[in-house]
Amino acid sequence: MAAKDFLFELGTEELPPKALLTLSNALQKEILAGIESALGKDAKALLKDSAVKSYAAPRRLAVLIESLATEVPASTFFMQGPPARIAYDADGNPTKALEGFARKCGTSVDQLEEQDGKLCFRQETAAKPLADALPAIIQNALDKLPIAKRMRWGASRAEFVRPVKWVVMMLGDEVIECEIMSLKAGRKTRGHRFHYNQEIELIAPADYATTLKERGYVLADFAERRELIRSQALAEAEKVGAEVVIDSGLLDEVTALNEWPVALLGRFEERFLDVPAQALISSMADHQKYFHLLNKEGELAPFFITISNIESKEPQQVIEGNEKVIRPRLADAAFFFETDKKTSLETRTEQLKKIVFQKDLGTVHEKTERIAKLAGLIAEKIGSDKGWAERAGLLCKADLVSDMVLEFPELQGLMGYHYATNDGEAEEVAKAQDEHYMPRFAGDQLPTTQTGMAVAIADRLDTLVGLFGINQPPTGSKDPFALRRATLGTLRIIVESGLDLDLRELLKIAADNHNDLPAREGLEEKVLDFMLERFRAWYEDAGISAEVFLAVLAVKPTSPLDFDKRVKAVNHFRSLSEAEALAAANKRVSNILSKQEVKGTPAVSESLLQDAAEQALAAELQNIQPGIEALFEAGDYQAALEKLSALRSSVDNFFEDVMVMADDEAVRNNRLALLSQLRSLFLGVADISILG
Structure with missing residues (x-):
């Protein structure tokens, strides 16, 4: 063709x-x-x-x-209909089935043909341009x-x-x-x-x-323009012995703004370097679409690279024009910074009383009071300074009303750090102003100080229980308060920082800090379920199967750190040769116990153990139990499951040789108690039956 x-x-x-x-x-x-x-x-x-x-x-x-x-290409549409012998009635009229088939094909009965004893529709479509x-x-x-x-x-x-x-x-x-x-x-x-x-x-x-x-001075290929801009920017930076920082998002944006890109190197006055670097970078990138440069020490250099959409005969005039434009921008940033430093963060907290966080959850000032209270408690639990955490919590939103953050919202937290340092706050309190927003996005860095961790967790939990408490949880793709992101951030901080914290306990305290939440009853359980469910995607990204996650979720550990240890232990257990048989046995035990409505872990009577297989299993369980419980206490779930895997032979023999549902009620109940004891040991880690 x-x-x-x-x-x-x-x-x-x-x-x-x-x-x-x-x-x-x-x-x-x-x-x-x-x-x-x-x-x-x-x-x-x-x-x-x-x-x-x-x-x-x-x-x-x-x-x-x-x-x-x-x-x-030419094509043929062919469809078989009802058998010819039943397509017409005794008078030779088409049946309703035949008429319905014709309508379905978009044709009439007289256009149908008979083939192999059936009425059929064939339509030829000729080739067309x-x-x-x-x-x-x-x-x-x-x-x-x-x-x-x-x-x-x-x-x-x-x-x-x-x-x-x-x-x-x-x-x-x-x-x-x-x-x-x-x-x-x-x-x-x-x-x-x-x-x-x-x-x-x-x-x-x-x-x-x-x-x-x-001919047209247009590079239509987006990727070609982007690479040209990158190489030109690198070459311009080399002229002054600096390194240009090429943000991918900004690179795409300037690529989309220029048909014939030409990189030009400009500079600004060194006095502006007294302003926090990120404020200058934001001003250059957001307002002017400039790339910033770093010196050999990794500090902001007094240069910028702009991408011009023309190949000027007098490039110096273009450079000077850009320098003239950026100067008042940087001067504004310097002015905001110097002005903001004249008012302490503590003084600014009063202004938060006029800002509504959410109409049913009060002002931002009320939120900071709740954050401070919860952060202090978290700090005590992780061995940090309670006073620092409470202080950092009270100040953590104060920079929102500063001139710099009002002009550059993306600097919230970072400016709080600089202003807290200027106010003479403790270093951890100052760092927490910025760190409590971490992680800001997937893969972002976590807080490095315990005070920052405490405030970060408290801030997110306060928002979670507040929104759930007024019946505004995320629905489908709608999550206006980013509660899913807040949850993942909380889980990351707790797990990756090794913090031994109980979510149910913290959620209850956070909920009690709110006044008159309409959905208060069972609130901590609803939020806990929501938060633990976020682990699913986490582990999928790590290549851990959903069954492993569900096996741990079934026993609902409320400490994220403990949850993570169990998941990793169960994932390791699946690699053992005994895993499949023990998972199947657990599933069988679970089914038996659920049908007999056995609750708890009844005691096993040695005198009622009749068969050698059940006696062997009972003896092995008795021998292994103290060591397993010690491992549970230490949180060493991997070692516990490895020890439990040694039960495979005894469990296999039990099910092969022993009739659980014996006629004698006492013997039957004793065997059910033995199985309950076996299942209870595995449930100390996870519901292994889900793996079967």
């Missing part, structure tokens, strides 16, 4: 930089899906030699498909793009994220005649807005990127 290169380009006003890559990827995906649907069952074979490339620049989205089949289907495929792809809010422009009824200025649609060297977004498709694209603001006629789709680059 013949194949030609296909090109679609949508030319627009400047697209939203943070959405550019998402739009580009979605456009390619939807166009391919539409083409595959049009080509039908032979799509994969027809597309196997087709290379697909998407392009994304500030004023254009494009997709190039090399060697695209030019025809939708793919070009006829491409306009609808493109329009459908554009309609499906993830655009939160579309706009209209001029008198057009078309809608898109930005006004559309031109459309290119070519199959081979021919234009596909159609109208997209109220514009007639053609072969003319446009060059750089400043370097070559003219139409460029495309001869062949394959020449698209090269033509734009060589």
